Amino acid sequence: MKIIKFTTYRVPPRWMFLKIDTDEGVAGWGEPVIEGRARTVETAVHELSEYLIGREPARINDLWQVMYRAGFYRGGPVLMSAIAGIDQALWDIKGKVLNAPVWQLMGGLVRDKIKAYSWVGGDRPSEVIDGIKTLRKIGFDTFKLNGCEELCIIEDSRKIDTAVNTVAQIRETFGHEIEFGLDFHGRVSAPMAKVLIKALEPYRPLFIEEPVLAEQAEYYPRLAAQTHIPIAAGERMFSRFEFKRVLEVGGLAIIQPDLSHAGGITECHKIAGMAEAYDVALAPHCPLGPIALAACLHIDFISRNAVFQEQSMGIHYNKGAELLDFVKNKEDFSMEGGFFKPLMKPGLGVEIDEAQVIERSKNVSDWRNPIWRHKDGSVAEW
Numbered sequence: 001m002k003i004i005k006f007t008t009y010r011v012p013p014r015w016m017f018l019k020i021d022t023d024e025g026v027a028g029w030g031e032p033v034i035e036g037r038a039r040t041v042e043t044a045v046h047e048l049s050e051y052l053i054g055r056e057p058a059r060i061n062d063l064w065q066v067m068y069r070a071g072f073y074r075g076g077p078v079l080m081s082a083i084a085g086i087d088q089a090l091w092d093i094k095g096k097v098l099n100a101p102v103w104q105l106m107g108g109l110v111r112d113k114i115k116a117y118s119w120v121g122g123d124r125p126s127e128v129i130d131g132i133k134t135l136r137k138i139g140f141d142t143f144k145l146n147g148c149e150e151l152c153i154i155e156d157s158r159k160i161d162t163a164v165n166t167v168a169q170i171r172e173t174f175g176h177e178i179e180f181g182l183d184f185h186g187r188v189s190a191p192m193a194k195v196l197i198k199a200l201e202p203y204r205p206l207f208i209e210e211p212v213l214a215e216q217a218e219y220y221p222r223l224a225a226q227t228h229i230p231i232a233a234g235e236r237m238f239s240r241f242e243f244k245r246v247l248e249v250g251g252l253a254i255i256q257p258d259l260s261h262a263g264g265i266t267e268c269h270k271i272a273g274m275a276e277a278y279d280v281a282l283a284p285h286c287p288l289g290p291i292a293l294a295a296c297l298h299i300d301f302i303s304r305n306a307v308f309q310e311q312s313m314g315i316h317y318n319k320g321a322e323l324l325d326f327v328k329n330k331e332d333f334s335m336e337g338g339f340f341k342p343l344m345k346p347g348l349g350v351e352i353d354e355a356q357v358i359e360r361s362k363n364v365s366d367w368r369n370p371i372w373r374h375k376d377g378s379v380a381e382w
Contacts, residue, residue, distance in 0.1 A: 006049040011360045012320030014367035015289040020089040028092030031260050031291035032085020044082035057093045064266045080238040087264025088295045095347030102298040113339035114300040115308040117142035121316030147182035150380035153189040167203045183209040187381045190219045207232045220251030235285035247278045258285040259295040272303040281307045290327045294348040
């Protein structure tokens, strides 16, 4: 069997799918994308395809190393996201050829179900509370939401009070019937992270995500030392080598590699194993599409330290398409009591509606995240 063709499709709301065809008619699907930079990753995918056309798709380990090392310059969000989607598609092919789900090929199940959580959009208490109520009807009881609006490097107490008020109203409305993590989203500087975390402690969030950006990872152990709240990060780390440095300095209780950004199934399996050695939990980042979610679930079900799985059902980014719009076997992604079950079909276990993908990829618009500015006109982190 040989790889003969790569086809990419940019689809709403902000996703990109990859189909890899072989000369024996078996095709695999992947999801290589960076939110807001789909065209850039698309170019990288087709550049990397030159290494794979004519090669055996079964040699995933070798092909991964070729894509990573043969170009001399390596790593980073663009190249690792391109590799990630290709890697997913190769595992999909392998599973279909061997008539087994990917988790079976990687040693079998370590659990029977995995807890799902959902992102809740909005920076105002009423928006967040309404969003939680809507998602609870779908079956969620665990959520993630913004921990704050934009913050300056040193901010006044009113902004802190506003952030705390949102969380206080959520606890007042729902009590402990729900759990939620708070995502600082890289908006918070190291000096203000200390202040904000301390102010939020009485409301016992499930975790604090990206209290500072990964490039300020030296602050993770310092922040962890001042709080009992678990600290999570990792969506903007793209290889085991970046996670190695963070795990060595300590401070993180949860790592959040993205299966469409951090080298795919092959790389994230290694990252998960590294984290287990440091007694750090795994919660893959995934506000993306169905192929990315499927890839995450396979890692969840073979990783003992996996604790919960993010997914994009009903989130505010989904304008123009929903998580399962491109999926034929929607029932396989249904939840029971807020848990996902293992995907049982061969490969990634997601049957893509290719006709729908082709149709919806026509004249698709490019998604961009907003550009925020502080009151003084300087650029703020979104």
